Amino acid sequence: MVRKEEAHNLEADRTLVLSSLEHDQLVRAKKHHIPRRILKGPELAVLWALRIYLLFMMAVVVYQVWTAAH
Amino acid sequence: MSVGSQPPRTNGIAGDEIVVITHEDVDRAHDRVRVSTARGQRGFFSGARLLWLLVGPGVLVMLGENDGPSMLSYAATGAKFGIGFFLPFVVLTFCMAIIVQEMTVRLGAATHRGHAELIFDRFGPFWGWFSMIDLAVGNFLTLITEFIAIRAGLGFFGVPPWIAVLIALVILYAALMSHRYWTWERITLAAAAFNLVFIPVALMTHPDWHAVRHSLIAWQPLPGFNKDTLLIVLADIGATVTPWMLFFQQSATVDKGLTTKDIRFGRIDTVLGAALATAAAVATILATAPLFAHQMTADNFQAAEFAQALQPIIGRFGASLFALGMVEAGIVASITISTSSAYAFGEVTHKPHSLNLPMRQGKAFYSVLTLCAVSAAAIVLIPGLPLVYVVLLVNVVAVLAMPPALVFLFMLVNDKEIMGDLVSPVWANVLSSAVVFVLTTAGLLFGISVIAPNIFAALGGK
Numbered sequence: 001m002v003r004k005e006e007a008h009n010l011e012a013d014r015t016l017v018l019s020s021l022e023h024d025q026l027v028r029a030k031k032h033h034i035p036r037r038i039l040k041g042p043e044l045a046v047l048w049a050l051r052i053y054l055l056f057m058m059a060v061v062v063y064q065v066w067t068a069a070h
Numbered sequence: 071m072s073v074g075s076q077p078p079r080t081n082g083i084a085g086d087e088i089v090v091i092t093h094e095d096v097d098r099a100h101d102r103v104r105v106s107t108a109r110g111q112r113g114f115f116s117g118a119r120l121l122w123l124l125v126g127p128g129v130l131v132m133l134g135e136n137d138g139p140s141m142l143s144y145a146a147t148g149a150k151f152g153i154g155f156f157l158p159f160v161v162l163t164f165c166m167a168i169i170v171q172e173m174t175v176r177l178g179a180a181t182h183r184g185h186a187e188l189i190f191d192r193f194g195p196f197w198g199w200f201s202m203i204d205l206a207v208g209n210f211l212t213l214i215t216e217f218i219a220i221r222a223g224l225g226f227f228g229v230p231p232w233i234a235v236l237i238a239l240v241i242l243y244a245a246l247m248s249h250r251y252w253t254w255e256r257i258t259l260a261a262a263a264f265n266l267v268f269i270p271v272a273l274m275t276h277p278d279w280h281a282v283r284h285s286l287i288a289w290q291p292l293p294g295f296n297k298d299t300l301l302i303v304l305a306d307i308g309a310t311v312t313p314w315m316l317f318f319q320q321s322a323t324v325d326k327g328l329t330t331k332d333i334r335f336g337r338i339d340t341v342l343g344a345a346l347a348t349a350a351a352v353a354t355i356l357a358t359a360p361l362f363a364h365q366m367t368a369d370n371f372q373a374a375e376f377a378q379a380l381q382p383i384i385g386r387f388g389a390s391l392f393a394l395g396m397v398e399a400g401i402v403a404s405i406t407i408s409t410s411s412a413y414a415f416g417e418v419t420h421k422p423h424s425l426n427l428p429m430r431q432g433k434a435f436y437s438v439l440t441l442c443a444v445s446a447a448a449i450v451l452i453p454g455l456p457l458v459y460v461v462l463l464v465n466v467v468a469v470l471a472m473p474p475a476l477v478f479l480f481m482l483v484n485d486k487e488i489m490g491d492l493v494s495p496v497w498a499n500v501l502s503s504a505v506v507f508v509l510t511t512a513g514l515l516f517g518i519s520v521i522a523p524n525i526f527a528a529l530g531g532k
Contacts, residue, residue: 017095018091020102025095037193053474053513056517057470060521
């Protein structure tokens with residue numbers, strides 16, 4: 001009896017989910033990776049330039065903290 | 071055919087495929103049914119109900135970013151420069167935040183994936199780990215400053231630091247205990263609404279409305295162009311646009327279950343959040359402007375000390391509201407920022423990551439959230455920690471980390487393969503490029519001011 005009730009609830013949940021959510025909103029669908037994009041030369045150049053910018057600026061912040069501490 | 075560590079609630083046959091439904095799916099489906107029902111009805115009240123159901127991530131991210139360090143930056147701005155250039159400047163920074171955050175709504179609704187997950191999948195782990203390290207370091211530093219604000223704010227009422235930190239952690243867990251995104255969002259929104267407490271505090275100082283109107287129109291008086299001004303400029307930008315906001319709003323949009331049909335409401339949500347946050351930010355500058363008028367230095371003011379300094383002007387009640395506002399700012403941001411870290415961790419490691427997860431199924435998600443919050447809280451208890459300077463620097467670090475994060479966002483939101491027709495229009499690309507330019511230039515100017523501090527004097531600054 002309990003098993004029948006559980007099965008009914010599970011079926012109701014399934015119907016609810018499949019009718020309310022888009023397919024790619026399901027947790028299961030999100031397990032599939034989105035294909036990798038090949039980055040082109042200019043894109044890589046911008047990403048590297050910003051990475052170097054960030055590392056340099058972090059060094060500046062550390063320098064400022066060091067000078068303030070002294 | 072189970073999904074990771076999440077045991078299936080049920081399964082069935084759809085065509086040849088077994089469809090596995092999780093607890094998270096069921097909770098999200100219930101939320102979507104309410105949205106569909108409201109959308110199917112006509113009339114003003116149905117529209118208002120639909121807005122009520124769909125607002126959340128935008129308001130939370132904007133009021134969440136009005137956090138401890140941000141409110142302290144605005145307070146320092148008012149106390150150091152009074153009413154002038156910085157009032158319209160802060161409004162401008164929130165306009166930049168709208169441009170940036172709107173893109174995350176579109177990305178989340180179109181792809182149903184979090185920001186960290188998309189960066190890893192589309193650009194690979196090499197660039198993915200870079201952006202994750204930026205996020206993790208930035209979030210942890212910011213979290214520390216949130217607990218500084220909580221500690222300082224409650225310190226105004228004589229609450230010992232360890233009890234202040236404990237209160238914040240208890241509130242954070244109270245919001246999480248529902249294990250339901252919807253309930254968590256409403257509790258956090260209710261707490262975030264308290265950010266507007268800075269408005270009555272500002273009114274108590276009886277601002278000169280003529281001067282306010284003049285500053286908003288003419289952007290004057292201009293501050294002197296020097297290192298201190300630049301630090302405040304960067305701190306105020308960092309108070310409105312930071313990397314965690316991108317990750318949080320996109321992940322929350324996905325967790326809430328928004329779809330492409332909801333993008334219009336996602337935009338309204340973002341603009342509404344920005345309007346509320348702008349009002350609170352401007353009010354904070356107005357509230358501390360009398361300290362500038364009375365020539366009181368703000369260099370050594372911690373969050374609670376601003377409240378103490380304002381007490382002779384606005385009385386004990388007003389000062390208490392100011393201190394409570396600092397506490398609220400810290401608590402809401404500690405909730406949203408630790409959640410942002412936990413979302414990103416789950417997305418990158420492909421562990422279940424949702425506020426709809428029961429504790430048993432979301433062990434990794436809740437553990438990361440807990441670890442971030444508790445370790446940041448513990449650091450704040452170290453005696454002798456420098457406060458105001460650390461807080462302003464955290465905002466500066468956030469600004470410096472923003473251009474790389476924005477370029478990833480820019481590339482994703484213009485990626486036709488994942489966005490389809492929802493790629494950014496030309497005008498949006500022009501505006502977002504302008505934001506990247508402004509942030510990078512501000513960062514470079516800051517760098518020059520540190521390395522060659524005399525250069526501004528040579529250019530006519532102080």
